[in-house]
Amino acid sequence: MNRYYLTTPIYYVNDVPHLGTAYTTIVADAISRYHRLRGHDTRFLTGTDEHGEKIERSAKEKGIDVRKFVDDASARFRDAWPPLGVEFDDFIRTTDKRHVEVVQDLWERCRKNGHIYEGTYEGLYCVGCEGYYTEKELTPTPEGLLCPMGTHKPAEKVKEPTFFFRLSAFEQRLLDFYEKNPGFVSPESRRNEVMSFVKGGLQDLSISRTSFSWGIPVPGDTRHVMYVWFDALTNYLSALGPEGTSLRSRFWPPDLHLVGKDILRFHAVYWPAFLFAAGFDEAHLPRKVFAHGWLTINGQKMSKSLRNVVEPLKLAEVFGTDVVRYYLLREINFGQDGDFSHAQLVARYNAELADSLGNLLNRTLGLCAKLRGGGVAIDPTSARGELEARLEEQAATAVLGSMAAWDEVAPHRAIESTWTLIRAANKYVDEAAPWAEAKKGDAGKARVDVILATALETLRWISALIWPVMPEVSAKIRAQLGVLPLAPKQGEDLLRLHWEPRSDTSGLSLGTPVFPKIDADRQAAIFAELGVVAAAPEPSSEKAEKADKKGDKKPKAPLEPAAEITYEEFARLDLRIGKVVSCERVPKSDKLLKCQVDVGEPAPRQVVAGIGKTFAPEDLVGKQVVVVANLKPAKLMGLESRGMILAASGEGEGDLALLAPGKERAAGVRVK
Ligand code: MSP
Numbered sequence: 288m289n290r291y292y293l294t295t296p297i298y299y300v301n302d303v304p305h306l307g308t309a310y311t312t313i314v315a316d317a318i319s320r321y322h323r324l325r326g327h328d329t330r331f332l333t334g335t336d337e338h339g340e341k342i343e344r345s346a347k348e349k350g351i352d353v354r355k356f357v358d359d360a361s362a363r364f365r366d367a368w369p370p371l372g373v374e375f376d377d378f379i380r381t382t383d384k385r386h387v388e389v390v391q392d393l394w395e396r397c398r399k400n401g402h403i404y405e406g407t408y409e410g411l412y413c414v415g416c417e418g419y420y421t422e423k424e425l426t427p428t429p430e431g432l433l434c435p436m437g438t439h440k441p442a443e444k445v446k447e448p449t450f451f452f453r454l455s456a457f458e459q460r461l462l463d464f465y466e467k468n469p470g471f472v473s474p475e476s477r478r479n480e481v482m483s484f485v486k487g488g489l490q491d492l493s494i495s496r497t498s499f500s501w502g503i504p505v506p507g508d509t510r511h512v513m514y515v516w517f518d519a520l521t522n523y524l525s526a527l528g529p530e531g532t533s534l535r536s537r538f539w540p541p542d543l544h545l546v547g548k549d550i551l552r553f554h555a556v557y558w559p560a561f562l563f564a565a566g567f568d569e570a571h572l573p574r575k576v577f578a579h580g581w582l583t584i585n586g587q588k589m590s591k592s593l594r595n596v597v598e599p600l601k602l603a604e605v606f607g608t609d610v611v612r613y614y615l616l617r618e619i620n621f622g623q624d625g626d627f628s629h630a631q632l633v634a635r636y637n638a639e640l641a642d643s644l645g646n647l648l649n650r651t652l653g654l655c656a657k658l659r660g661g662g663v664a665i666d667p668t669s670a671r672g673e674l675e676a677r678l679e680e681q682a683a684t685a686v687l688g689s690m691a692a693w694d695e696v697a698p699h700r701a702i703e704s705t706w707t708l709i710r711a712a713n714k715y716v717d718e719a720a721p722w723a724e725a726k727k728g729d730a731g732k733a734r735v736d737v738i739l740a741t742a743l744e745t746l747r748w749i750s751a752l753i754w755p756v757m758p759e760v761s762a763k764i765r766a767q768l769g770v771l772p773l774a775p776k777q778g779e780d781l782l783r784l785h786w787e788p789r790s791d792t793s794g795l796s797l798g799t800p801v802f803p804k805i806d807a808d809r810q811a812a813i814f815a816e817l818g819v820v821a822a823a824p825e826p827s828s829e830k831a832e833k834a835d836k837k838g839d840k841k842p843k844a845p846l847e848p849a850a851e852i853t854y855e856e857f858a859r860l861d862l863r864i865g866k867v868v869s870c871e872r873v874p875k876s877d878k879l880l881k882c883q884v885d886v887g888e889p890a891p892r893q894v895v896a897g898i899g900k901t902f903a904p905e906d907l908v909g910k911q912v913v914v915v916a917n918l919k920p921a922k923l924m925g926l927e928s929r930g931m932i933l934a935a936s937g938e939g940e941g942d943l944a945l946l947a948p949g950k951e952r953a954a955g956v957r958v959k
Contacts, residue, residue, distance in 0.1 A: 300360035334379035339515035343501035389525035476909035580624035609757035645802035662793030667740035670733035740788035769794020861917035887955010895928035
C-alpha cells in the first residue's frame with residue numbers, strides 16, 4: 288500500500304501563528320487529506336522549533352523563564368491549527384526528550400564517520416534567521432549588514448570555538464543526488480538556484496555555539512550547544528522515533544518537506560548532507576523539498592501590524608474555515624509568491640463558491656424538490672443522452688486532472704480541475720433544461736429523471752473532489768444530498784469513483800445555502816470588523832493640504848494622454864508573456880539585472896532590465912512578466928538586451944511594480 292509522510296517546517300516560538308505559517312500548514316493539511324482520501328497510509332507532522340539564541344533572547348526580553356516561554360508559545364501553535372481544519376498526526380517540539388535523543392545520536396554518527404571536527408568560527412551570524420553568511424551575501428545598510436532573508440536586524444560578528452561540519456566534503460555527492468533525483472528540489476526554478484549555490488562551492492559549517500546555553504548539549508562537550516538548524520532539521524526524523532522502531536520503518540524517508548523559499552537552502556543542502564554524513568544512503572533521503580513563495584497582504588509585505596488584520600483564526604471566524612482554505616489554495620499558484628487580498632477573497636467567494644458551486648447545489652436540489660419532491664423513485668438511465676455522456680466524461684477528466692495535480696503538489700490546479708467540472712455541470716443543467724422537459728408532462732418525465740439524477744451524481748463526485756480543501760463544506764453538501772460524509776480509510780481509494788446515478792430522490796434536503804452571497808453591505812461590515820481598509824480614499828483637498836504640510840505627497844495631477852495611435856500602430860508591438868528562467872545582477876550596477884526570459888522560443892532571451900533597485904534576482908526567477916519582444920536589441924553596460932520587461936512606476940526606482948498576467952499563461956502567449 289502507498290504510504291505518504293509529509294511535514295511542515297517547525298515554527299519558531301518567538302512568533303505567533305500568522306497567515307504565512309498558516310498558509311504552509313493548510314497546504315500541508317490539504318495534501319495530507321488528499322492522500323488519506325486515496326487510502327494511503329499517511330502521516331502529517333508539524334511542530335515547533337524552540338531552541339537557539341533568538342528564542343533565548345526573546346524570553347529574556349520578556350523576563351520569562353525560557354522553558355515556560357517555549358511551553359506557552361508552543362501550545363499557541365498546537366491550538367491554532369485545528370480551528371483551521373488542520374488535522375496533524377504528530378506535533379513535535381524540539382524540547383521533547385524523544386527529539387533530543389535522536390539529535391544527539393545523529394550528531395554522534397556524523398562525528399564517528401569523521402564529518403565533525405573542532406575549530407574556531409569567526410564570521411557573521413544573523414540571529415534573526417539563525418544563519419551564517421559571508422559578507423558578500425549580505426546587504427550593507429546604515430544599520431549594518433542585513434541578511435537576504437529579510438530579517439530586520441543586522442548580522443553580528445561572532446568569534447567562538449565551535450564544532451564544524453564537513454559540508455565541503457559533500458559538494459559532489461549533493462550535485463550527483465540532485466542530478467539523479469530531479470524532483471528532489473521543486474519547483475524547477477528553485478532547483479536551479481540550489482544547484483548553482485552548491486556549484487559555487489560549499490564551506491564547512493559551524494554547528495555548535497558556546498556563547499549561550501539554550502540548545503541541545505553536544506555529546507561529550509557540554510560547553511557547546513548545537514546549532515539550531517542541526518537540531519531543528521532532525522525533527523523530521525526524531526518524530527518517528529529511534530532507528531528500529533515501527534514508525535521509523537513505516538514512514539522514513541519523508542515524501543514531502545514543505546518549506547518557504549527562505550529556508551530552502553537549509554533543507555535542500557544542509558539536511559541531505561547531514562543525513563549522508565550520518566550514513567543514510569540515497570534511497571533513505573527525503574524524496575522532495577518543495578519551496579513555496581511568500582505572501583503579501585493586500586499588496587504589502589507582511590508586517591507585525593498588518594498581521595493583525597489577517598489573523599488566521601479571525602479570518603476563519605468571519606469567512607468560515609473552509610472558505611479561507613479554499614481562497615489561499617486557489618489564489619496562489621503554489622510555489623510562487625502571492626497576495627492575500629480581502630477584496631479578492633470576497634470576489635472569489637461570490638463568483639466561485641456562491642455563484643458556481645453553491646448555485647449548482649441549490650438549483651439542483653431546488654429542481655428536485657419542485658419536480659420530483661417527496662423522495663420518489665426516479666429512472667436515472669433510460670432517457671440518457673449525449674449531454675449526460677459528456678458530463679460523465681468531464682467528471683472523469685476532472686478526477687484524473689485533480690489527482691495528477693495533487694500528486695505534483697499543485698493544489699491550485701487540483702481546484703481548477705474541479706471547478707472546470709462545476710462550470711460544466713452548471714452549463715449542463717442550463718442546456719438540459721429540466722424545467723422545459725417537465726412542461727411536456729409524461730413525455731418529458733424520463734428526461735427530467737435523468738437530468739436530476741445526473742446533476743445529483745455530479746455533485747456527489749464534486750463533494751469528494753473538494754474534500755481535501757473544504758472538508759466541512761463537503762460534509763454539508765453530502766448531508767443535503769442525503770449521503771454520508773466521507774470517512775477515509777487506509778487501503779480504500781475514495782477518489783476511485785463509480786458513476787452511479789441514484790434511482791430515487793429520498794434523503795435530499797434543500798438546507799440553508801452553504802455559501803450565502805456577500806453583498807456590498809455585508810462586505811463593508813466584514814471589512815470594518817477586521818479593520819481592513821478596502822481602498823485608500825482619495826484625499827479631499829483639505830486632507831491633501833494637511834498631508835502636504837506634514838511633508839506627505841499630494842495626489843499627482845492626472846497624466847496627459849500621449850499622442851493618439853491607430854490600432855495598426857499598436858498591433859506592431861510584439862507584447863508577450865515571458866517567464867524569467869534565471870537572473871543575476873550586472874556587476875558594478877545597482878540597477879541592472881541580467882535576465883534570461885522564456886518568451887516561447889526554443890531558447891530563452893537575454894533581457895537586461897533596469898529594475899534591480901526594486902527586485903533581487905531571486906525574486907524574479909520563475910515569475911511571469913510582460914515582454915516587448917520586438918524592441919530593437921540594445922547594449923547595456925556591454926550586454927546585449929533583446930526586449931524589455933514592462934513595469935509600472937511608483938515612488939522612484941525602488942518602487943516598481945512588474946506587469947504580470949492575472950492568471951498563469953504559457954510563455955510566448957501574445958498580449959493584446
Ligand atoms: N524554525 C524555522 C524552520 C525550521 S524547519 C526544520 C523557521 N521558522 S519560521 O517560523 O520562521 O518560519 C516558518 C515558515 O513560515 C517558513 O517556511 C517561512 O517561509 C514561512 N513564512 C513566514 N512568513 C511567510 C509569509 N509571509 N508568506 C509565506 N510563508 C512565510 O524558519
